[in-house]
Amino acid sequence: MDAVRLIVTSRRSLAAGGGVRELLAEVWRAQALAQAIGSRLAVVGPPELRGEALGLTELAGRGCGVLDTPELGPDELCAARLTELGEPCPVLMHLGGLLGEVGITLVGIACSADDEATYWQCMEAIDAADESRDRVLEMIRKLTSHDEALPEWETG
Secondary structure, three states: OEHHHHHHHHHHHHHHOOOHHHHHHHHHHHHHHHHHHHHHHHHHOOHHHHHHHHHHHHHHHHHHHOOOOOOOOOOOOHHHHOOEOOOHHHHHHHHHHHHHHHHHHHHHHHHOOOOHHHHHHHHHHHHHHHHHHHHHHHHHHHHHHHHHHOOHHHHO
16 A cells, blocks of 8 residues: 555544544554654655655654553554555655644643653654654655755656
């Protein structure tokens, strides 16, 4: 499945809500998807994005690592269904939106957390999602400044 469709699916699942456990599982899935997209961009993406893409992979992996790993069936991991990246800019635009929503969801969970462990997991995951989003925004900036530097006939 292509990256944009997976991101849209992840955003819908996150927006559907649920209990804390379900939301944290959706956040984990979204971070795993960001990690997979970063990894794919690092290997086959434009050369100017490869360093930032590696950073995204690492940061999104940290976002997964600070959360308890949910028990998922084989078809429940969006990242495993990633088969096609597509054009980097739209993928990154959608991914930036998803990571922003991940951060907002985590803030909500942290504010209502009944225990300190959940609160601190959320704080660490918020930091990772925010830094991941920063990497995504930097890649978008690089792509758009590269496109603006090209003559119009090369961008058409």
